[in-house]
Amino acid sequence: xxxxxxxxxxxTEKKPELVEQMLMELITEFGKTSGMKDMKMYxxxxxxxxxxxxxxxxxxxxxxxxxxxxxCIAHILKEFGMVSHSIWVEGKSTERLKKQxxxxxxxxxxxxxx
Numbered sequence: 001x002x003x004x005x006x007x008x009x010x011x012t013e014k015k016p017e018l019v020e021q022m023l024m025e026l027i028t029e030f031g032k033t034s035g036m037k038d039m040k041m042y043x044x045x046x047x048x049x050x051x052x053x054x055x056x057x058x059x060x061x062x063x064x065x066x067x068x069x070x071x072c073i074a075h076i077l078k079e080f081g082m083v084s085h086s087i088w089v090e091g092k093s094t095e096r097l098k099k100q101x102x103x104x105x106x107x108x109x110x111x112x113x114x
Contacts, residue, residue: 002037002090003062005070008052011081016048019080023051026073033069035059049081062089 011019023041030039037056044050055070066074066085074085 001059001061003057004088005055005057005066006052006084006086006088007055007070007074007077008084009050009077009081010047011049011051013049013080016043019049019051022080023053026076027053030069030073033067036069062087 009019009023013019020041020043027039027041032039035057037058039053039055042052042054053073055067055073057067064087065071066087070085070087074083077083
């Protein structure tokens, strides 16, 4: 099963470059974990203190409460502002959509909010 964790941070820090540096350090520190496909960081295009980390998984069943890695990152980020942590699983109709659109990047997600 493919699933991902979305960890969003609205930082209270007034220096967005410090927030981005801290997020990159977390990504480097937690790196690849067994079953983890990828981990990426994104910033909000309009709000410089908003950022998120996406953790992509391709193993076993989705963990509704989040992975140990995701929970740890979310806990650390709470020190820097408001944090939202949600789990998303790939929708069942993704394979049908891939065949119809001839692409591998299309996917429907079902959300499990924490």
